[in-house]
Amino acid sequence: MAPPSDASQPRLAAGCRWGGTEEDRVILFPEGAIKLQGTGRQVLERCDGQRTFGEIIAELQKQFDAADPAKVRSDISVFLEQLQKKRIVDY
Amino acid sequence: MLSNPLALIAEVTHRCPLHCVYCSNPLELAGTPSELSTEEWTNVFQQCGKLGMLHAHFTGGEPLARTDLAELISAARAAGLYTNLITSGIGLNEERLQALVDAGLDHIQISFQDSREQAANWIAGAKAHTHKIELARAIRRQVGEKKIAFTVNLVVHRQNLDHLEEMIGFIEQLHPERVEIAHTQYYGWALANRAALLPTRAQLEKAVAIVAEAEKRLAGRIRIDSVVPDYYAKYPKACMGGWGRRLMLINPAGKVLPCHAAEVLPGLSFENVREKTLGWIWQESSSFRRFRGEDWMPEPCRSCDRRTEDFGGCRCQAFLLAGDATVTDPACSLAPSHGIVESAVREANADAAVAQPAPASSFVQLQNANTELWSYRTNPE
Ligand code: SF4
Ligand code: SF4
Numbered sequence: 001m002a003p004p005s006d007a008s009q010p011r012l013a014a015g016c017r018w019g020g021t022e023e024d025r026v027i028l029f030p031e032g033a034i035k036l037q038g039t040g041r042q043v044l045e046r047c048d049g050q051r052t053f054g055e056i057i058a059e060l061q062k063q064f065d066a067a068d069p070a071k072v073r074s075d076i077s078v079f080l081e082q083l084q085k086k087r088i089v090d091y
Numbered sequence: 092m093l094s095n096p097l098a099l100i101a102e103v104t105h106r107c108p109l110h111c112v113y114c115s116n117p118l119e120l121a122g123t124p125s126e127l128s129t130e131e132w133t134n135v136f137q138q139c140g141k142l143g144m145l146h147a148h149f150t151g152g153e154p155l156a157r158t159d160l161a162e163l164i165s166a167a168r169a170a171g172l173y174t175n176l177i178t179s180g181i182g183l184n185e186e187r188l189q190a191l192v193d194a195g196l197d198h199i200q201i202s203f204q205d206s207r208e209q210a211a212n213w214i215a216g217a218k219a220h221t222h223k224i225e226l227a228r229a230i231r232r233q234v235g236e237k238k239i240a241f242t243v244n245l246v247v248h249r250q251n252l253d254h255l256e257e258m259i260g261f262i263e264q265l266h267p268e269r270v271e272i273a274h275t276q277y278y279g280w281a282l283a284n285r286a287a288l289l290p291t292r293a294q295l296e297k298a299v300a301i302v303a304e305a306e307k308r309l310a311g312r313i314r315i316d317s318v319v320p321d322y323y324a325k326y327p328k329a330c331m332g333g334w335g336r337r338l339m340l341i342n343p344a345g346k347v348l349p350c351h352a353a354e355v356l357p358g359l360s361f362e363n364v365r366e367k368t369l370g371w372i373w374q375e376s377s378s379f380r381r382f383r384g385e386d387w388m389p390e391p392c393r394s395c396d397r398r399t400e401d402f403g404g405c406r407c408q409a410f411l412l413a414g415d416a417t418v419t420d421p422a423c424s425l426a427p428s429h430g431i432v433e434s435a436v437r438e439a440n441a442d443a444a445v446a447q448p449a450p451a452s453s454f455v456q457l458q459n460a461n462t463e464l465w466s467y468r469t470n471p472e
Contacts, residue, residue: 014268015198015240019145019173026145028173030198030240030269031316033097033145087240087268087314 003077004053008091010080011049016088029088039064043076047089053080096373098146099139099172100340100351103132103163106156107179126343129159131365133166135341138369140170144339147172152343155182161194168195175200177244180222185229192233198240199230200271203262227265242269247298248281248288249439255298259305263313270313272302274320278352282411289439295323322432326397327404327420334382334406339373347372349379352407356416382406382416389418391425 004010012018012027019033020026025041026033036044042063046056057076061069083089104126127135136147147167154160155178167174175198176191191199201223230241243262247255255272262270275281275288290298302317309315321328331338331350340348345364353359359381362372373379381387385398392403404420412421412431419426 013240014238017173017197019171028145028197030173030175030200030242033173084311085314 003081004084004091006052006054006057008053009049009051010047010053010056010089010091012044012047013084013087013090027088029086034088039075040079043079044089047080047091053077053091093374094336095143096139096339096369097144097337098148098339099135099144100148100150100338101132101135101163101167102150102152102340102342103127103154103160104156104343105152107151107153126157127341127345127364129162129166131345132163135364135369136163136167136170136172138364139167139172142370142373145173146175148175148177150177153179153181155187161190164191164196165194168197173197177202180226183226185226188226188229192237192239196239198242200242200244201226202244202246203258224265227267231266240269241265241267242271243267244271244273246273246275247290248275249290249294250287252290252294252298256301256305259301259315263309267313270315272315272317274318276320277322278355278407278411285435286438289322289435290320291440292323292436293440295320321404321408321420321422322436324422325424327401327408327422329401330405330407330420333402335373335379336383336402339369347376347378349382350405350407352405353378355407356410387417391427392419395425 013029016027016029018025019028020035024035025037026035027044039060042060043056046059051059057073060076061067061072064072080089080091084091139147149160149163149167154176157163160176164174164176174196176196177200180201203220203223227241227243230239233239243265245258245262247258251258259270274290277285277289281288299317299319302315306315318328335349338349340351340353341364342348346354346361347364347367347369348354348361353361359378361378362376364372367376382402385393388398388403392398401420401423404423404426406416406420408422409418409420409428410416413426413428418428421428421431423429
């Protein structure tokens, strides 16, 4: 499988959803849960099936403007690709 | 500090229309009158939610034998739990599936025994296969919010492992997100018939290669979780993620167990949710404390670096194979009793003729209170 393309619309995969408490947000999936903090949470909260990958990247590059934009892009791409392999995210 | 349990295994009934040969469903069935009621389960789920638990896995027997299953699922969802149904699929038509999905089911896990109709029926003892294919299609017809996660569980052993490639190819067409390939675990009937079920090393090596190829081919579409039988692993599996560390199991009559097989262990008594709160049972009960942490550990575990990863292996296997629940799991290559496992493996490989398991009727007397289908498996190395 390939990394997400700019036009793709990342979303949580079937049967994966948010849970936990406001301070301790988790994504629940069949065989477990991932606790999300910081950037990971910021990325996944934008994976709503509406925003495109390109838009998500642009928003986060703006928000983390101290970081190298190319690095922000590649980190997010790798992160989503890993979650896609685990069948937690689709794009 | 003791952390909270993460998941509940809710054995909602021991009733089951099938008689799978490797089933380890206890036969002194907790009959319907002693089964926890809808209200009692609802109360259990509320307690789970308050304890911060995340998942409820509905299993049995066959959970579909509970006519109030949809109510139970919605009660678990309302308590904030992720709901997983582990089923043979027998008794599930599209209408009932829809009712469960509408009630808030998050994930369904259907077990398949073999992709060849005949072999599958040989194991399941019921004409179950075609029905499961229909069911898989109905699951995938769900859209939007109703799209639930779908896992196929494949139970493999010496008798069917040679068909693995074919089985995976077949399952692909059902479009699950996940496939779990689990070897029979040797408790109860399966232990008594181990010679007929334990694969040879050559079979296993071939299977590992097939899985690796399929993982590559299906990456991003289907995630494959494959568990090597611990008899062939160097170290044991972390049973239940460690005794009293992550999971609680409640049987149909409300008895709370640290693991499926715990009732085989001598000298342990178990609490009932009808009498005690889950929180108390988790923190205070002697059964949950018995093998929690490291205090109970013998050598070589006590001074082994892996003790925080596999927790000394499975207590029930230690008892069933070595006759002592407090020793290192014999599946561990470092265990003093490892010879028991080595000789079983030697036999499995010496004997070219494939032994046939005893007919299914004999398992009835041999089964124990444990079940093989469990989704938080950790793969032994
Ligand atoms: S394995 Fe499950 S489906 Fe098969 S007989 Fe046992 S409880 Fe029933
Ligand atoms: S000696 Fe004990 S802790 Fe070490 S690997 Fe074996 S079972 Fe695990």
